Amino acid sequence: MPPHTIRAQTIAPVPWRNGGGQTRELLVWPPGAQAWQLRISLATIAVDGPFSVFAGIQRHFAVLSGAGLVLTVDGHRLQLGPDSAAVSFDGGLAAHAALMGGATQDLNLMCAGGASTMLAVTPSVDWRESYMQRGLFARRSGTLEWSTQGAELQSLDIAADTLAWFDDARDHEMRFTPAGGSREPAGFWLGFTPATR
Numbered sequence: 001m002p003p004h005t006i007r008a009q010t011i012a013p014v015p016w017r018n019g020g021g022q023t024r025e026l027l028v029w030p031p032g033a034q035a036w037q038l039r040i041s042l043a044t045i046a047v048d049g050p051f052s053v054f055a056g057i058q059r060h061f062a063v064l065s066g067a068g069l070v071l072t073v074d075g076h077r078l079q080l081g082p083d084s085a086a087v088s089f090d091g092g093l094a095a096h097a098a099l100m101g102g103a104t105q106d107l108n109l110m111c112a113g114g115a116s117t118m119l120a121v122t123p124s125v126d127w128r129e130s131y132m133q134r135g136l137f138a139r140r141s142g143t144l145e146w147s148t149q150g151a152e153l154q155s156l157d158i159a160a161d162t163l164a165w166f167d168d169a170r171d172h173e174m175r176f177t178p179a180g181g182s183r184e185p186a187g188f189w190l191g192f193t194p195a196t197r
Helices: none
Strands: 004-007 021-029 038-045 058-065 069-073 076-080 087-090 095-099 104-111 115-120 133-138 142-147 154-158 162-166 173-178 187-193
Touching: 021 162, 058 076, 058 115, 104 115, 104 187, 133 142, 133 173, 154 162
Parallel strands: none
Antiparallel strands: 004 162, 021 038, 038 104, 058 087, 058 104, 069 076, 069 095, 115 187, 133 162, 133 187, 142 154, 142 173
16 A cells, blocks of 8 residues: 655645744544644744653654754753754653754654664665654655555655655665765654553
8 A cells, every 4th residue: 555645845844932943743643532642743943942741751853954053952962953863852841942043843753652763874775664653754855665565566656845754664675865976864754552451
């Protein structure tokens, strides 16, 4: 079964109450629940400021575009740019972003319990992990391919700035090949397994 695809441009941005940026919410799970266990979003950070505190939430964060920022989490400083690996931290800790030269666009994955990951794509190299739900955020247009053991390889052309998400991908092998052999960062693999109840 093919993934659902969500293009960022089709999601209306929601301004932050403090005026410091805006968020496009790409995916929440479970859908329609009062309390989410998984949230994937794009944020535009326009001014320096603190991150919202999310106690009990694991956060994954990556800079997609802009000059980058200095992220300080619980006193530890990390300089992040569009070529940096994703970082993961406890959402209950104090975190602050200082921009290095204008606004940035950033990818966020937040999970309440369970296990999660955000990992930079290596183009044309298979990714297989045992997360129940998995997907791709494509920074560039290209072709997503996937298969399960003994099944025929399937493929889907993906536009830039698109989330492709599988609700059950535990047995999938996936790979992403950017169009035109681009050497720029291709995107991020995302994975999530809910906590057992």
